[in-house]
Amino acid sequence: MVTYTIVAVLVLLFLMLIIYAIRILREYERAVVFILGRFQSVKGPGLIFIIPFIQTMERVDLRTVVMDVPTQDVISRDNVSVKVNAVVYFRVMDPQRAIINVEHYYDAVSQLAQTTLRSVLGKHELDEMLSERDKLNLDIQKILDEQSDAWGVKVSTVEIKHIDLDESMIRAIARQAEAERQRRAKVIHAEGEFQASQRLTDAAAVLSQNSNAMTLRYMQTLIDIAGEKNSTIVFPLPVDLVSAVMKHINESSNKA
Template sequence: MSFLIPVVLFVLFFLITALKVLNEYERGVIFRLGRVIKTKGPGLIVLIPIVDKMVRVSLRIMTLDVPNQDVITKDNVSIKVNAVVYFRVTDPSRAILEVEDFMFATSQLAQTTLRSVCGGVELDEILSQREKVNDEIQEILDIHTDPWGIKVGTVELKYIDLPQEMQRAMAKQAEAERERRAKVINAQGEFQAATKLSEAAAIISAHPEALQLRYLQTLREMSAEGKSSTIIPLPLDLMKMLAPFTSRGEAIDKNDQESNKE
């Protein structure tokens, strides 16, 4: 009976130290006497106690929050920028062997890359072409992390903090741009109205009866407004007959004024 106790203890120790279970998203890098033999998982794996050592590595997409970075853009504007990086481990062996802490290394590399890329472009490009800046940062990170067995999938700029003076300047610029557009639209409206009026004048000169119809329509609109003033319509033919006398009277008055001056 005393002989079975050590055996049972040995079996329990073997089961605790030798049998490991890895989830579907995990891989185990096995070190045997300090040397990597292979990567195992997922599922149940067996290790040699004391001889083998396993390091778990997750293959899921990891989220890295890049803190605020002070950046001076190409046009000498001081801003603060932060971002988020999505990456995953594609080669567990290289992620453990090539770099001491791949999470910390990727974080530091993302911060320096964010500062260098944003410092090489102008502020307007960062604000209006954010996708281009994101792609450039992602490409640089992916090139540098590939030897570590890491794939950077997406980089997104989250927040851009502008100085108060720059915000006021941009507001003035936007206001001036809106005023310019309003003036252009007003000028285009005047041009279109003048064009339509010239076309209408050409039609009326070709068809004089159209002027009579327009005159009657105007009288109808004035009477529909409900004003207390009395409107006496005059035929256009009568106005045309009176036009020579009116012009002759104006000529006589002009001659009298000239004679008085003499």
């Protein structure tokens, strides 16, 4: 009876060791295997065997990780306090370095993203944060990728999601935008007046060179006035005609 019990215990222990030794890794998983604490190899995917009590393993997910960066308080270069949050996309490229070179690579990338976000945005003014977001995303992504390369991590994309401002700052930006629109309207109006004055000057120069053109213009003006059905029509006299009459009167007076 004792013999059967010992055999049953040994079989049970053997089955437990077999269950512990057999590991199944999915297509996107890799196993970093250590033998007596020293790195041995990276295995997977599929079915792998681990020698109990001698080998240990760490699972690494190779899929792209979407990490939400917590909201950070940032002071811009022009001393404006804003709250900024972002999202970082990264994946493990080298499982060996991700396990050996850094403790908890996910937390390391998260902390690095927070400090880099504050550092990069703090070098820019508020207007640049609002209008040049793509450039800031690229700058942050490059810094994160360079720093995390030693961990076997590739940072592919960084996107700033929200830039929250105080109510007073929002009102100030609205007033600034309104003033900018008024300035542009005045500039456009002044430019139009300048171009119109140039055209009128050119037209006057052309008309002054040809008296027939002045007469035709005078007749066209009379037609336009008559077409408006006015009860009173004032016929203006051309300056050239008045000058000719006055010249004739002066010559007659001199002869007399």
